[in-house]
Amino acid sequence: AQKVTQAQTEISVVEKEDVTLDCVYETRDTTYYLFWYKQPPSGELVFLIRRNSFDEQNEISGRYSWNFQKSTSSFNFTITASQVVDSAVYFCALRSVFFSGSARQLTFGSGTQLTVLP
Amino acid sequence: DGGITQSPKYLFRKEGQNVTLSCEQNLNHDAMYWYRQDPGQGLRLIYYSQIVNDFQKGDIAEGYSVSREKKESFPLTVTSAQKNPTAFYLCASSIGPPNQPQHFGDGTRLSIL
Numbered sequence: 001a002q003k004v005t006q007a008q009t010e011i012s013v014v015e016k017e018d019v020t021l022d023c024v025y026e027t028r029d030t031t032y033y034l035f036w037y038k039q040p041p042s043g044e045l046v047f048l049i050r051r052n053s054f055d056e057q058n059e060i061s062g063r064y065s066w067n068f069q070k071s072t073s074s075f076n077f078t079i080t081a082s083q084v085v086d087s088a089v090y091f092c093a094l095r096s097v098f099f100s101g102s103a104r105q106l107t108f109g110s111g112t113q114l115t116v117l118p
Numbered sequence: 119d120g121g122i123t124q125s126p127k128y129l130f131r132k133e134g135q136n137v138t139l140s141c142e143q144n145l146n147h148d149a150m151y152w153y154r155q156d157p158g159q160g161l162r163l164i165y166y167s168q169i170v171n172d173f174q175k176g177d178i179a180e181g182y183s184v185s186r187e188k189k190e191s192f193p194l195t196v197t198s199a200q201k202n203p204t205a206f207y208l209c210a211s212s213i214g215p216p217n218q219p220q221h222f223g224d225g226t227r228l229s230i231l
Contacts, residue, residue: 004160033216033217037222043206043224043225043227044223044225045208045220046222047220047221052217091161095216095217096216097216105163105166105176106151106220108160108161108162109160110158111158
């Protein structure tokens with residue numbers, strides 16, 4: 001019913017480089033929500049951003065920015081001037097509104113391991 | 119501080135044994151979730167509960183059981199029927215509506231002896 005693809009399994013950059021994490025999704029629903037989470041080595045997932053399907057405005061929060069393009073079903077995440085503390089696994093996730101049961105729940109991509117080298 | 123507490127952090131299971139993972143939240147959230155994470159993979163939904171005394175199977179419920187007798191607690195039992203239980207287990211909670219983000223605990227790493 002729905003699927004999230006994060007094609008980049010691992011990315012390594014040197015500190016201060018910009019890096020973009022790709023997320024492509026599939027859903028039959030016209031109303032849905034997209035999320036990005038960060039999983040540091042400690043294991044807990046930390047919520048970063050939510051975007052609904054009707055809002056295609058890009059968003060910037062400090063060094064983080066998100067580019068949502070409905071035409072290409074993509075919700076990409078860019079970190080500007082990366083830092084060592086950005087090293088983590090980043091997950092993109094999708095949640096539909098109108099499906100029932102477990103299909104209505106959060107669907108995660110497989111994650112992108114970002115390593116920022118000093 | 120409000121949050122989700124999972125215990126224990128590490129757990130070892132012997133063959134044929136049932137083990138229970140604890141998840142407690144003090145965020146007053148209605149919905150709670152259990153996910154399984156395997157290396158290099160995303161999170162897969164095991165069970166979820168939208169309200170006390172009710173829960174639903176997720177995508178990989180076989181070999182697992184849950185209960186939701188209290189709003190703040192959602193324990194997960196990994197039964198002996200789960201043949202490959204070694205994984206990282208994450209509990210989450212949310213206010214409920216699909217636009218609300220889920221908040222996660224620190225996880226429990228389960229291994230087989």
